[in-house]
Amino acid sequence: MQHRTLKTAFAALVAASALVLAACTPATDGTTPGTTADASGAPGTGGTAIGFITVGPKDDYGYNQAVIEASVIVGEAFPDMQILTAENIPEDDSAVATMEQMIDRGAKIIFATSYGHLDAAQKVAAAHPDVVVVQQGNAIAGEPGANIGTYFGTVYEPMYLAGIAAGAATETNVLGYVYAFPIPQTIANINAFIRGAQSVNPEATVVTVSTSSWCDPAAQREAANSLLSQGADVLTQHQDCTKTVIDAAEAAGVYTVGYHADASELAPAGWLTGAVWDWGPLYVDIVENITVGDFTGGPFNANYRVGYKTGTNPFVLAGYGPSVSAETIALIAEQQAWLGSDEGSPFLGPVLAQDGSEAVADGVIPSYDELDGMNYFVAGVIGNLAN
Amino acid sequence: MTAHVDTDVDPQAPPAQATWQSKLARAGLRALPHVGRWAAAIAGALLIFSILVSFKGANPIDVFGDMWTSTFSRSRSIGEIFIRMAPLALAALAVVVPARAGMINVGGEGQVIVGAVAAAGVGLATDQVLPGGVVLLLMAIAAILAGALWAGIAALLRLVFNVNEAVTTLLLNFVSLDLLLFLIYQPWRESPTQQPATRQLATEAQLPTLAATGVHVGIVVAVIAAVVLALALGRTRWGFRLAVVGGNPEAARRAGMPVTVLLLSALLVGGALAGLAGMIEFAGVETKLRPGFGTQIGYVGFLASWLARHKPVPVLIAAFTLAALAVGADSLQLDSGLPAATINILTALLLMAVLGWTAFRKKAA
């Protein structure tokens, strides 16, 4: 009995494999009409669709939702293009398969929008010289290929400004920060936030609690509670879903600084301000640049960083809550102008690390590239980096 | 053996032929309700799924049509199915062996991760100094040992402390995840200024691909494992004894079988297979450890094993089906605008149909 099942199943498998192999060879050419590039032949031209992959769900009130909202703006700007979006794409090799599926559907431009999508993005770009893949938030080490680039805003600049609002608002001088994992982006945000706060309130400290998850509402709630019990009277966060922490702060009657999305309606009393995404204009610029065939060698064929110094930062400051004084608002406007000038930076030296050692020398402004790889906490941060 | 006797009979002899035909007819009649049950169960699952997606404004015919086209008419997708199928099949076999002895291994998820961790540890330590083939072999051995060790914790808890292995293997999944994250955020992280991940495995130490298909040899490993297990479970004393223990442990004990050793061996072999799945995913697909490594391979493998009723060779078909569904999930998003996780509904309904409505009714549990 076992023997017969075995034989049948084996025969079936062999037959299936044969079928597959037969299907493989001819289909390769047939499935991707228009593989041959446009007249210009430049990567990313001649497509009929634009793909966006996100690591989380489309409506997380946070990072991924901001991407999807901007993809709609791209669709409006390029009505001939089909907008393909795929959510919950893990930061592993299955992202490659999803991007391949998008290419099968006519996409020549793909936005891989999570920090951890970079490896997959590079793999797809290498396999498809006619497709441009742009990755959001990470940085390519060394020289990028002709059809790939990364882009990001300088998230920590608006977080520095929000820190000013927090430093002015706190009465306990304890700020609370809920984060997921110690990646450089998060570390730079936390550091900029406390430096902003200390610029108006040298006594301020920020207490950090990690949740070991980009979105686990119950863990976020517990983290918020533990910060509140330590006397934190301003809460902020680096999480993909942001509602829980904001809600916890509002319920406790303390201030909150938003992240990713303007959530002022969730905290009508305690909302100070927030750093929120506005990707639309930058996405449209990138697509425009690619479709006219200018990508290779252009500004986006690199680790493109846009901050207050270089143009329109896609990370913008949200509106102010009722408790923020006119004086503070004026100071923030002044500081924003300073950050945009050649002399300004949240990390203008001297910057002391958490242990008191000198991290940035007096008068030095670290470059955007250096700040992309930040891996230490500055003085005033209470917490440790998973060691 | 009887089958051979039948075929040896001269087909010209009229009486023998009649017997052969009537035998076939009777076998067909016996199989008919079986086939009917399977067809009805699967149709029922598809129907319920159709109703659910139409609530969200999608046309079920289009949904299925797009999924089919997207999955089976593109060579890349077909290759992708085989790539995903390999670890799934091994993770399913990791459930099959303990199930033979009446044990439930829900820990594939963790055993896959631990296997990959061990493979990465050994692979990244040796890939600069040893030839690729040797590194691959070492990685496989390390992964097999690590997977067995991880399952061994659950085996120990079951055999020494009498704690149910389904519960402990499940809890160990969460432990392995934190172990993985710890390693890639701290000691094994390639660079603190880059994304949390290990260094990439040297190209020579990665699994080779089957000529021109882009599909790595993991699928061959999975097929061989399934066939070997079919023989081991069906033809060896160990296999028979496992089945006796699974059927009635008391009887096995009275018959003087080493029940504890048998249970231990079943769970260890299960863990080893899942560990091997982790190594294949690491050396064949991911080539570095990242957060989220191997997500759902263990759980989907568990479902595949039940779909195949814990029979090694049908496991290949179940793993193929679930891998195809996973590939088809992209189409749900790209073509139908449904959340990707919707595919879980279809997977669950299919399994429920098979669990509840394909077996001839037996005494309720």
Add this chain to the structure above:
Amino acid sequence: MSILIDVATGGVRGGTSILYAGVGETVSERSGVINLGTEGSMLGGALAAYVLAAETGNPWLGVLGGAIAGAVLSSVHGVLVVRRGANQFASGLAVLFLALGLTSLFGAAYVGRTITSFQNYAIPILSDIPVLGPILFNHDPLVYLSYVVVPVVWYVLFRTRVGLLIRTAGERSEALTVHGFKVKNVRMLAVTVGGLFAGIGGAHLSIAYTNSWFENMIAGRGFIAVALVIFASWSPLRVFAGAYLFGAALALGPALQARGFGINQFALHVIPFVLTLVVLAVLGRRTISAAPAELKRVFENAPPDP
């Protein structure tokens, strides 16, 4: 001292969802059915509660919706296991996958919605008791409800006729048949009630504790509830202790971090799971002897389907 109070308070607050699910699972397992789909019932309950709270503005209707959703999902498990003789572990995991898919399909629209949630209510006088006051009497109404519900479940299980039927289904099912009861009906009831409580547990997470809905927000708490029932030796009252212990383990990490202790975040994150394993091992031999006989049969010998 403050850290002890914080962790204990967090234990009650964070343990309540697990408590509900654990008590429900106790009822189910007492009848001889283990349900890994508890995780799925919690997920379904969390979403249904959130949807109803968002649509009606009444969190109590949310609890009702959560209970119903949890019960419906567990009754699917019931039908498969009790009526169709499917394997309990496989069916439970299938129910979880069903819940993952359904809540993703129907929950997406509610992620950004605001709701009228339960508020904390400090009970006068009681909440002023030193130490115990803040730990036990400054919580949301569902926490207080659990103080009543769990003893009631204990009473029903051990002091009433219905409870006797359920326990007999788990211990000596043939005795039920002799007295003219249908074992299957009793088990269906127990499994469905189990899901109902798991649904309330999910509701506590979404509309009382975090006030948010998010995909897969249960994150393993339902599995913990199942493990908990075992180390509580199938006693609803001991589930209290277990749930709070687990809740405290969840609260310990943040409490230590917020005080600046330099402990690895992943080591802290893994504590609840390791703790559960260790407790299971320590109590192992003692608890299994207390297991309902029919459940022991499921545990010790789960033969594959023919």
